Amino acid sequence: IxxxxxxxxxxxxxxxxxxxxxxxxxxxxxxxxxxxxxxxxxxxxxxxxxxxxxxxxxxxxxxxxxxxxxxxxxxxxxxxxxxxxxxxxxxxxxxxxxxxxxxxxxxxxxxxxxxxxxxxxNRPGSVLPGTIGQPLPSVRVAVVSAEGEPRRVAPGETGMLLVSGPNVFGGYLGVDADKQPFVAFEGMEWYRTGDLVSEAADGCLTFRGRLKRFVKVGGEMISLPQIESVLAAAFGEGRSEESGEQGPALAVESGEDGTIVLFTTLDITREEANAALRAARLSGLSAVARVQKLASIPVLGTGKTDYKALKASCV
CATH class of the missing domain: 3.40.50.980 (Rossmann fold)
Incomplete structure (x- = not known):
């Protein structure tokens, strides 16, 4: 700049x-x-x-x-x-x-x-689409196991992202210390993001999803963002061309019973959605149970999909 x-x-x-x-x-x-x-x-x-x-x-x-x-x-x-x-x-x-x-x-x-x-x-001159680039110079990150005692995962393996640096906040006001999002690891205090990433050998990170946006099906942890990504690629990369509305054309959320629901503004059948998931070689447990057609996908003021509103409408 x-x-x-x-x-x-x-x-x-x-x-x-x-x-x-x-x-x-x-x-x-x-x-x-x-x-x-x-x-x-x-x-x-x-x-x-x-x-x-x-x-x-x-x-x-x-x-x-x-x-x-x-x-x-x-x-x-x-x-x-x-x-x-x-x-x-x-x-x-x-x-x-x-x-x-x-x-x-x-x-x-x-x-x-x-x-x-x-x-x-990503830096200009070394952009890798599909990745979130490398940490800022003052920021330290660690990609560790999501469950149990933290341990660094191998390059390319998905894990929980921990962050340390002058950019990290001091904690939530009015929240007890044992409920703050910090963990001790390698002799330092880190902020536990709740986000899953993988890290390449050169330090470039790829976002893999929010831990809370996984659903357990048949004992297996199924990634809702991965299902959403496959369906967006198969049916229009999230661009709501058919409806003419600005914003995503589809989103995936889970119901209280753990079933996977596809919300979309497009004319996609359950069979078409699951065929796309099979073509992408996802686990057989990564399957859409039902499709709910919407006039538009709800979006927060920040531009993110409003998953809370979608979850409330899972019927």
Whole structure:
């Protein structure tokens, strides 16, 4: 980032990435910033980009996708850097960004509010789509066994992500020490993210899902994000083209009885969904029990899918 850059800022300040990426970052670098208060108005954001020609933007993939789909040719040509986080970035968003901003690069990252919030990010010049990049220079990470006494897992193996560094918060107010999300490991205190990742030999991280978004079926831990990822790739990379709505086209959640439910705006049958899962060689236990058609998938103000609302509607 240089003094010649300028920023398109769309995220609300209650969003930790909005507070740091859209407010603190331009203040720290002295960047001109174009602010717009509603990140869901893709056409308006595209028009502002055409007019003011910002070079950088920070957004969850859902909001960036909405802007990309509403943009006219040339609207986003000034963007040289796009940073996305808060949810997995579909391949379709990478492709659409490359087409709309031919001189730009899209860098996916990962973070949590308790870590200020960025933990890792792909760097321009060494972007690996599908990964969340390498930890920031001041951040230490450890990928350990998710259950039992923590132990480091082998490179490429999935484990629980622990984080240590000056970005980590001091704990939740009013919460007893034994209920704080910290663990002792290798003589240090670490923040336990609750997220599963794998780490390559070069330190590049790949997000594998939230531990709480696993469901036990027949004694096996089944990853709902993995099922969702396969179905999104098979039926449109999460882009709600048929409904015309901005946001994801499908999401997967489990009912109170442990059954797996596919929520979608698309015309997908249970048989089609399970055929896609079999084609991807997922376990036979990774099977959709029922499909619920929705007008739109509920999304939080942060741009993430509202899984709590979906779980409440599992009937």
């Amino acid at each position: 240089t003094s010649h850059d300028s920023m398109l800022s769309m995220l609300p300040p209650f969003h930790s990435l909005g507070l740091t990426g859209n407010i603190a970052l331009p203040l720290a670098f002295g960047l001109p910033a174009v602010y717009y208060a509603n990140p869901t108005e893709g056409a308006r954001l595209a028009a502002l980009t055409r007019r003011w020609k910002p070079t950088i933007t920070v957004a969850p993939p859902t909001f960036l996708d909405g802007m990309l789909r509403k943009a006219r040719p040339g609207d986003l040509a000034s963007l040289r850097l796009g940073f996305v986080g808060a949810e997995k970035c579909p391949d379709s968003v990478y492709a659409a960004f490359a087409e709309a901003a031919p001189g730009g690069v899209l860098c996916e990252g990962y973070g949590v509010t308790e870590c200020s919030p960025v933990i890792s990010v």
